[in-house]
Amino acid sequence: MNKKKFIAIFSCLVLTVGVLAGCGTKTPTATKDAGKTATKSVTLRLSDNQPAGYPTIIGDQAFAKEVEAKTNGRIKIKVFLGSQLGDEKSTIEQLQFGGIDAIRIGAAPLAEFNKQIGALILPYLYKDKDQMFRVLEGPVGEKMFASLSADSKIVGLSWVDSGARNFYNTKKDIKTPADLKGLKIRVQESKPMMDMVKALGASSTPMAYGDVYSALQTGVVDGAENNWPSYLSSNHYQVAKHITIDEHTRVPEMIAFSKISWDKISADDQKIVKAAAIVGANVERVEWLKQSDAAQATIVKKGGVTITKLTSDEQVLFQKAVKPMYAAHPEWKETIDAILATK
Template sequence: MTNFKMFTATLAVLASGTLAASACEMTLRSSDTHPDGYPTVEAVKYMGEQLSAATGDKLCVEVFHSAQLGEEKDTIEQTQFGVIDLNRVSLGPFNNIIEETKIPSLPYIFRSTEHMHNVMDGPVGEEILAAFEAHDLIGLAFYDGGSRSFYNSQKPINSMDDLAGLKFRVMQSDLFVDMVDALGANATPMPYGEVYSSIQTGAIDGAENNWPSFESSGHYEVAGYYTLDQHLIVPEVLVMSKLTWDKLSADDQAAVKAAAKASVPVMRDMWAAREAASEEKVRAAGVEIITDIDKTPFIEAMVPVYQKYVTTDKLKDLVTRIQATE
């Protein structure tokens, strides 16, 4: 779809949804690829409630879930142009745009979810959020994206050797492509919404994602093997169009940031519950879960990926500080 047609289609969807929030002076239109009820969607709704209360209904948020406004790569550009006001996106699609986002997207950079929280809630996280402004976006907060693992329709993956020759969908990020290639598999970048049919038809063998995405997308229906190699713990990010941001008063800007930060613990609680529920559903469906896997060869295979992407003193410093964070 051309940019003009894409923007026109988005504007049509946005126009159809503005009546419900017409009581507000300004309705911020937020995009998410995930379905209604998903933790990120509900967290942005919660942010909207907090923002409305803080501003006396001056500012409201309307969430367009289920990729109504497009897939993540397309909505990033629309947010930069101010067509979309708020956007919840994984850091992966930003890797080719904002170099600082490559670091939290590196395989095995985080030792655990708790480690990721400590890093992204601290100075490193604030520094990465600040880097968005130079790209016509305002970084507001980080959400959880879970630990990502490989799933496929062909066979159990018990070691790196089992990955050889398999075709996996990855996010549209060069870093993710290189990660899969370094493991001996074949990477196929494609939008999230095309994965189910592509596995079903054999265009790809599988993909990699977290428990809730694997379950809510229905991918577990066509990919019966899920290996918990947990190669990525990539945060999600909530951003705002700088064009929209610049229209707000300083007080309203502060209210937006405060509401976004307040939504983070709410999202994390919902995420933990959703992970457990998704895992239970996937296991009940008969998917074979491979948990006994030696991650050491996977981690060692990432050396050339780090060498390729951690090239400047600034990025090397970010890696060092993340590794030093307790």
Template sequence: MTLMKTLTGMLLATAAMVMTASACDTTLKSSDTHPDGYPTVEAVKAMGKTLEESTGGKLCIEVYHSAQLGEEKDTIEQTQFGAIDLNRVSLGPFNNIIEETQIPSLPYIFRSVAHMHTVMDGPIGQQILDAFAAHDLIGLAFYDGGSRSFYNKEKPIKSMEDMKGMKFRVMQSDMFVDMVSALGANATPLPYGEVYSSIQTGVIDGAENNWPSYDTSGHYEVAKYYTLDQHLIVPEVLVMSKKSWDKLSPEDQQAVRSAAKASVPVMRELWEAQEKISQDKIRAAGNEIITDIDKQPFIDAMKPVYEKYVKSDKLKEMVAAIQATK
């Protein structure tokens, strides 16, 4: 049933693409699970405008938002196969596939959003982007994913003790499962689109995400307690199918890279504005925002997670380099 729905969605999307984007020689199909207007969606649209201008109308991008082409796990596979050309995806689903992506996904690896920007805009970020090539994908750019915190429908969480036995949705990543387990809670990997109903029906008690996602998903409506533990500051990634990439000339490949890089500051500006809007909206809704927590026990609890996932010398060197980055 899921496969049929996905294929039907792809066929409808392809028909729409043919009708709306016939002016370009080649229209690249881009997927995003977030809704229209979300910073990542608008950033890829901006990339498309830049690309169309720089190639004289030779290349365009059509963005399919709101999971029209499927949830992230499905769209990753479709991108690897070449059915989708471009894809904005969270790093979490790649953790079990590309070991380098585990590093920026580590809890508390970044001291701040500014620290994350410095790292991901530099050689470490490029090293991670380069790692996608061995998996039929071309890493183009990193977008912001904000700082992720826990929210739930049951009670305010002010300590690890409060988390014991609670059920939280996480992205489909072993590392995120282990992170929640290390905090004494139970992790439930679920597609993003299933979270609202799962909280509403009691399948899970809550989830973890950033301000804009907590807002635009509607999760704040069913999970009224938001604890700003900020355990993750994980960037998101824009990738291209290697099959689609290989069809382009070297000049067009460079145009795609340049347009992707140019979309990053656009995304960051939109993200900062969206975060403020979402915070104001959620506070106005009367949700309880918990800030008086001692984060050090949460940080200390992550030691076994680091020991499990940072094993090779390469990954240890990456962690040390990030920690040494000012």
């Protein structure tokens, strides 16, 4: 018998013994899902673009802690913060092909990957935070999660808070849409956000979050829009000292999984991870409210920032200016009507 033939026969024998051994030893905790067991330990990666201590990071960490506790350490989630794994767009792309297992992401960047999600970020759509979460945790939210899973290879798990967004700039106080005319405003790379800025008379400049401070400082952009904790934690208040409390959008955010990674874990573990994501989201919402109030108070205390609060008549001018955006998207009519009808 030549050497090559001997090696081939020996390899087949080893493989056969291995298969038979596997068939003869079944662990008590194995699941019924073919190819999936509840005994294999795994460490998954979750990406977030915010810094340590930010509400979403605290929520991510609570999610990871809950998953590890409920799986007795079999599933660990490592949180990568501060855009360590890439900016929002690149991490969504990585999520879709399984390069990243999980993510905390906003609806605005997701809208570039899923057309239905764009309806959620239309300006002046929600009455307040509580009504928004009633929408997201009802049929509208379930519809969005189903669309993400079917069309975008993303599994939505829970909704987190990102507050209301306001305009701030380096030039002047903004009281009417006319005051925005000619200003270059940074927005997330999202068509609804760009359309909103255009409708209000300004020029939109899509840009990665991490580049905004230097862009404001050097005049590449004149302003941006975000919530109170981000305005503080990013230090944008140091260079953009005029903020207008118009609360133009409440952009929902979520904890989500790569569908590729999701399909690799058992049905039982999927339930655990889903429940843990809700725990993490609830922690984040409480922390958000606390930090949002504290951020506003800190900025007021530091001084140097002009805070413009709109009157009801001034607010109406902004609302009227963006109203055509609703009619421009007939494909979102059903979702918009459902949101407006939610008490």
